[in-house]
Amino acid sequence: MNYWLMKSEPDVYGIDDLKAAGVDHWDGVRNYQARNMMRDRMKPGDLAFFYHSNCKEPAIVGIMEIVREGYPDPTAFDPEAKYYDPKSDPDNPRWYMVDVKYVRHLERPIPLAELKQYEELADLPLVRRGNRLSIMPVTKAQWDFILGLEGKEGS
């Protein structure tokens, strides 16, 4: 199984929204690298960190499970949708999404500023300068290390 980290702006869709929904579509991704990962690599049973971006304190805030592998994102076909893409054709869809299920909040949010302090996470794209990937793979070692931070005091 694989591990992931997925970003969302809490003002748009935060972990509490996913908790309320239970299961939801991770739609609106319009980046090819992220698309490829959802379409080709994510499988039901994979786990992902829910990350809050573009907010006061960017942080990993929870865990979710992939429950449906990549399939075409219908919001790309909808002229009324915010992320409508006229170049995505239902017969040859350009954009994909997965379904995710809320698992739990972390015991405490683990802020980006803290994640940046650890040598163990130096290769995680999230902490690298200028990184803009909204979906990224996390190694098992990184996953376990981050979970190990949960019970510690933040710094």
Add this chain to the structure above:
DNA sequence: GCCAACGTTGGC
């Protein structure tokens, strides 16, 4: 709100 870094677009 600023702005650096990045991905995409489109002219050539």
Add this chain to the structure above:
DNA sequence: GCCAACGTTGGC
């Protein structure tokens, strides 16, 4: 196919 211009992301 190059690359400048542009729009977006996202931390600060």
